[in-house]
Every structure is written in structure tokens, then in C-alpha cells.
Amino acid sequence: MEGIPHPIPRTVEEVFQDFKGRRAGLIKALTTDVEKFYQQCDPEKENLCLYGLPNESWEVNLPVEEVPPELPEPALGINFARDGMQEKDWLSLVAVHSDSWLLAVAFYFGARFGFGKNERKRLFQMINDLPTIFEVVTGNVKLPKDQSATHNSSKSKSSGKPSRQSELQAKGVKMSPPPKEEDESGEEEEDDEQGATCGACGDNYGTDEFWICCDVCERWFHGKCVKITPAKAEHIKQYKCPSCSNKRARV
DSSP: OOOOOSOOOOSHHHHHHHHHHHHHHHHHHHTTTHHHHHHHOOTTSSOOEEEEOTTSOEEEEOOOSSSSOSSOOOOSOGGGGGGGSOHHHHHHHHHHHHHHHHHHHHHHHHHHTTOOHHHHHHHHHHHHTSOOHHHHHHTOOOOOHHHHGGGOOTTOOOTTOOHHHHHHHTTTOEESOOOOOOOTTOOOOSOTTTTOBOTTTOOBOOTTSOEEEOTTTOOEEETTTTTOOHHHHTTOSSOOOHHHHHHHHHO
């Protein structure tokens, strides 16, 4: 691991640049340099970590011996899981942990240099405008609203749905956001997404929330309400909500 030879970021803009550099290095490891990364993650070696560096490079190395470490540490022992699962699933798992680590490092700097509420919010908004490493690695990068319309499936009624939904619908899983039905008069709603509700809690649709649709009853649910995460949904071929699952069990 780096002994922090790079300049330590102290402002929101500097922390964001540090975040982008590390993110670029991690994406490189999991995409263009994936064969080299795979070979370096030998399960016969000790616990290994994947580090993204501010100069847009990456390295697989042992965790730092310093306790506590200067920076938050990435997921430990990524090499042990390499041969126990399919390569794409393993890379997705490493990507999810890499996203978590990047946020931890960025907000470590924020805490260390006393970022206030507005600075933390601005930093998160800057970070949130970028696709996650998981989205890049799995090909589920969200498109702008005007572009995503061409990627919608026949079931999709809203031109604002992210491309993730259409890709997962190919697997039989429909994900965020849920459309609002047209009214009885047949008038087209200007904003289809407004007014849709969760089949579990009844709350309205929110643009910043993950949703999933039951393939049986076709009701939409907050992922948090049915305990389904985006990562877990990636591996579901056909989703059944708790109610439909229980009905099938009683038959």
C-alpha cells in the first residue's frame, strides 16, 4: 500500500480529485487490466487488498501493518474468493467493496479536515454524479433521461427510467423506477413517475431510491422494504414479492 506519497487533499475539490483518481485506477483494474488483476489475486497468497491510487493507477498488495492505518483499508482477502465463484460475480463483489472504500477514504479526509454540513453535501453530490464502479463493471451505468428512453423495454412507460431496468428485464427482473399508470381518459401524464407507490409501505416513488418489480403481481416495491439490494437483484432471474411467494407456498 502507498505510504501516502501523494499530496493530502484538504478541500472539497481536492478530495474529489483524489476520489476520481483512485476510482479511475480501480476501474482500470477491473476492466482494461482485468487479466493482470486476476492473476495477481492468487488464492494461495496471504490476505490481499485492491488499492486505487490518486494517480489513476492500482495495486494488489498486503494490508498496511500500521494500526490504526493512516487511511481506511479496502476489503481484505479478495483473493480467497476468486476461485470460489464465477469471475463476473467475483469482479462485481470486488467492485461493490471498492465503491464502499472510496466513500470511506473521501469522507475520512472530510472528517479529518473538518468539513461542515454543506461541504459534506457538496462532496457527496459531486461523487454521486459519477457512475459507481459496480455500475461500470457490470454495464449498468445510468443514462441521462433523454437517452434512456431508447433503452426501455415494452413494459416501460416512463422515458426517464435508467438503462439498468431494461438490462435486468432481459433476465426477467424489473428494477427502478416504477411507472405511473395512465389515467382512465387515456391522457398521457407529463411525469409518469410521480404518484407511484410501494406495494409494501405505500410511500410514493422517490428518484433517489432503488425499486424492484414482482414478476407475478407486477407491483413495485422499495428494495429496502423487501430486503433486496441492487447487487442481489443482479442475480435474480425472476423476482417474486413476499406476498406472491407465500401464496405459492400455501398452494
